[in-house]
Amino acid sequence: MKLLRVGAKGAEKPAILDAEGVARDLSGVVTDIGGETLTPEGLARIRAVDIGVLPKLDGNQRIGPCVANVGKFICVGLNYADHAAETGAAIPSEPILFMKATSAIIGPNDDVVIPKNSIKPDWEVELGVVIGRQARYVEEKDALEHVAGYCVVNDLSERHFQTERGGQWVKGKSADTFGPIGPWLVTRDEVADPQNLGMWLEVDGHRYQDGSTRTMIFGVAHLVSYISHFMSLQPGDIITTGTPPGVGMGIKPEPVWLKAGNVMRLGVEGLGEQRQNVKAWQG
Known part of the structure; x- marks a missing residue:
């Protein structure tokens, strides 16, 4: 999977790229790309989703840091x-x-x-x-x-x-x-x-x-x-x-x-x- 965060600084939405390279909104599945989402259990929740039904995000939006709330x-x-x-x-x-x-x-x-x-x-x-x-x-x-x-x-x-x-x-x-x-x-x-x-x-x-x-x-x-x-x-x-x-x-x-x-x-x-x-x- 290719996970990313899309939107203005401080207001990024978690997203995933579909097979065509279009960013799909993951905010109904996970709160953000970081912490618990990156555990095996968190990634399994994302893998279980049908990406094709997720809302498409505007491809012209800013791409934020790919990981939120980095600890170290x-x-x-x-x-x-x-x-x-x-x-x-x-x-x-x-x-x-x-x-x-x-x-x-x-x-x-x-x-x-x-x-x-x-x-x-x-x-x-x-x-x-x-x-x-x-x-x-x-x-x-x-x-x-x-x-x-x-x-x-x-x-x-x-x-x-x-x-x-x-x-x-x-x-x-x-x-x-x-x-x-x-x-x-x-x-x-x-x-x-x-x-x-x-x-x-x-x-x-x-x-x-x-x-x-x-x-x-x-x-x-x-x-x-x-x-x-x-x-x-x-x-x-x-x-x-x-x-x-x-x-x-x-x-x-x-x-x-x-x-x-x-x-x-x-x-x-x-x-x-x-x-x-x-x-x-x-x-």
């Missing part, structure tokens, strides 16, 4: 061998974890705003993993059973804040609008192998990132298991799993940073595409 937004750093190489970093021996503020979350096509005092804003196309069943100390062989589905994430970063202002990475990752997710949450049964998905990102039509989840250092199952040994994972939590090479900070001979007026397009195979206009901070 967990990020994995330097998780692609080729990306680690372009940054000059060593291959991690264990996953590098950090958090992204949930207030950064926006819809897949909403405007991205460069934060005040930003010097080095950057892009990162990533595979997002949405949890559907509580995970605590799970074994890797069982980890994917705790996944509801997958989505596209643009893990936007302010590199100056992230690496030159001291402390942890979270403050370079958490500006408002720095977490576009969606357009869809694609349920796990429709993704045959999360470790074999092409992914790409363009700025103003120039393709900077063109990679694959095949080059992940730590795969999805390992990450879910690993993280569950440090914190419980709850339905609706998101893990964004790292980015392939081609980020702005890695461009040679000089880095390329986002600026107002840029247009980003990005996607992950089978999970849809995002498009964001980049705007300047208006204080």
Whole structure:
């Protein structure tokens, strides 16, 4: 299933795409796409519905974040061998974890705003993993059973804040609008192998990132298991799993940073595409 949320900010309706790609209103079936809806029981309720009888939604409406009320937004750093190489970093021996503020979350096509005092804003196309069943100390062989589905994430970063202002990475990752997710949450049964998905990102039509989840250092199952040994994972939590090479900070001979007026397009195979206009901070 391809689940999404359609409508104005704060007034999104839960929806599902039919076989023709038309969004159908799920608000008579579930309250929203998040939390209990993403459990095996919640997804079973949606699967039991005849999609063809659900009301059609206006295809011109805004698409909101594909998951509502995200509890934790967990990020994995330097998780692609080729990306680690372009940054000059060593291959991690264990996953590098950090958090992204949930207030950064926006819809897949909403405007991205460069934060005040930003010097080095950057892009990162990533595979997002949405949890559907509580995970605590799970074994890797069982980890994917705790996944509801997958989505596209643009893990936007302010590199100056992230690496030159001291402390942890979270403050370079958490500006408002720095977490576009969606357009869809694609349920796990429709993704045959999360470790074999092409992914790409363009700025103003120039393709900077063109990679694959095949080059992940730590795969999805390992990450879910690993993280569950440090914190419980709850339905609706998101893990964004790292980015392939081609980020702005890695461009040679000089880095390329986002600026107002840029247009980003990005996607992950089978999970849809995002498009964001980049705007300047208006204080």
